[in-house]
Amino acid sequence: MNFAQVSGGERPCEKRLFRHFEFTSHSLRVRSTQEANLMPSLRDDETRSALIHRLQQLTPTAKTKWGRFDAPRMLCHLNDALACSLGDIKTRSLNRKVLQHFPLKHLFLYVVPFPKNAPTAPEFLSSNPSTFESDRQRLVSLMDRLAATPKGCGPEHPLFGRMTNDEWNVLQRKHIDFHLKQFGC
Numbered sequence: 001m002n003f004a005q006v007s008g009g010e011r012p013c014e015k016r017l018f019r020h021f022e023f024t025s026h027s028l029r030v031r032s033t034q035e036a037n038l039m040p041s042l043r044d045d046e047t048r049s050a051l052i053h054r055l056q057q058l059t060p061t062a063k064t065k066w067g068r069f070d071a072p073r074m075l076c077h078l079n080d081a082l083a084c085s086l087g088d089i090k091t092r093s094l095n096r097k098v099l100q101h102f103p104l105k106h107l108f109l110y111v112v113p114f115p116k117n118a119p120t121a122p123e124f125l126s127s128n129p130s131t132f133e134s135d136r137q138r139l140v141s142l143m144d145r146l147a148a149t150p151k152g153c154g155p156e157h158p159l160f161g162r163m164t165n166d167e168w169n170v171l172q173r174k175h176i177d178f179h180l181k182q183f184g185c
Contacts, residue, residue, distance in 0.1 A: 039110060040177075041169040042147040051176050052140055054185040060132040062183040066116045072129035074179050075139055080124045081175060082142035085168040087155040091123045100161030108160065109171055114178040121158040139176075146172060 040047050062071045069077060083089045099105055129135060149165040157163050163171070 039170050040173050041166070042143055042173045042176075043166070043169045047173060048143055048147055051143070051173065051180070054180045055136060055139065055176075057185045058136070058180070058183055062185070064182055065184060067182060069179075069182070071183055072132055072135065074183065075132070075135040076127045076129050077120070077124055078176055078179060079135060079138050079142060080126050082139065082146055082172055084121075084123055084157075085146055085154065085172055086142065086149070089123050089126060091121055091156065091158040093156065093161065094121065094158045096159050097161075099159055105160050109167055109174075114174065116182075123158065143172070143176070 042048050042051075058071055058075075060071050064070070064074075080089060084091050099108065146165075146169055149168070151165060154163050154165040154168045157168075157171075160167075160171075
């Protein structure tokens with residue numbers, strides 16, 4: 001058996017011994033690739049539309065439930081994060097090698113919710129608010145661009161290292177959802 005037969009023809013950055021897993025009360029169950037593809041992702045039109053609808057409910061004066069962001073700064077943060085996932089902003093590694101491999105990387109991408117008040121990479125705080133509506137429209141545009149990226153390797157994440165574009169789409173859906181919940185949307 002060769003690499004293409006074992007991995008389904010995937011590129012080396014996509015090869016994983018186990019793709020996804022979930023915890024039950026007493027065991028660890030490995031998900032099939034087909035089940036893993038059901039993870040909410042920006043690639044799914046309905047998921048993206050629902051996020052955009054929630055984003056439209058956000059106002060510049062919305063109050064945060066936790067954290068230090070105001071709504072305009074949060075939009076800039078999301079724009080910077082999506083720009084990084086597209087390779088528009090280069091990031092430097094935070095050298096957390098343990099988080100760049102299975103199982104911890106997959107736990108953070110697919111299972112564990114984002115922690116509140118966690119520090120972020122400086123590249124994800126690099127732009128300043130413009131007008132609220134233009135920042136919101138930029139976010140929608142970046143979401144659409146990321147959803148349209150081809151399968152395969154994407155840019156490196158400062159914490160998680162090499163990631164596929166599919167992983168970036170799952171992570172950014174989770175990230176946007178987290179911050180919309182932060183403002184009650």
